[in-house]
Amino acid sequence: MPDLLLTIIIQFVVAGLATFGFAIIFNAPRSESMLCGITGAIGWLVYYLLIHYADFNLVASALIATGILTIFARILAVRRQNPVTLYLMTGIFPLVPGAGIYYTAYYLITDDRSAFASKGTETLEIAIAIVFGIIFGTAIPQVLFHKLVRTKKGASHS
Secondary structure, eight states, rough: HHHHHHHHHHHHHHHHHHHHHHHHHHOOOOOHHHHHHHHHHHHHHHHHHHHHHSOOHHHHHHHHHHHHHHHHHHHHHHHHHHHHHHHHHHHGGOOOOOOOOHHHHHHTTTTHHHHHHHHHHHHHHHHHHHHHHHHHHHEEEEEHHHHHHHHHHHHHOO
């Protein structure tokens, strides 16, 4: 069990640092960079746990992780009064199948048609899953996020 906890902590920290770095490159406001990093770390951790411990496939894991990350980004956007894209675009950074895109291009160039088709299909499926995760996360009415934030702020002032 300690190994599992250490692995989870390492995955969270590395994904958070990578997303934090991307937020800086993306020119996110300094005051929001840490929250952008946390958003990416949460999305990656959900993805990682679903693949390695819940036996989900890559596509389902990307869909669920992106949906959760989108909801978290929307909560932050309302709470911090910023555009949701600030947290969402930086937060999906760890989930984007960059290696899949690289290997798809590599197999195309090396004329390995079978590997190209296989990796290209997998990469496209993951990218589509990310899009649908965002759609599902944004399908929740905005008024619910405002009510949630108002309820939390009201509870903290009592």
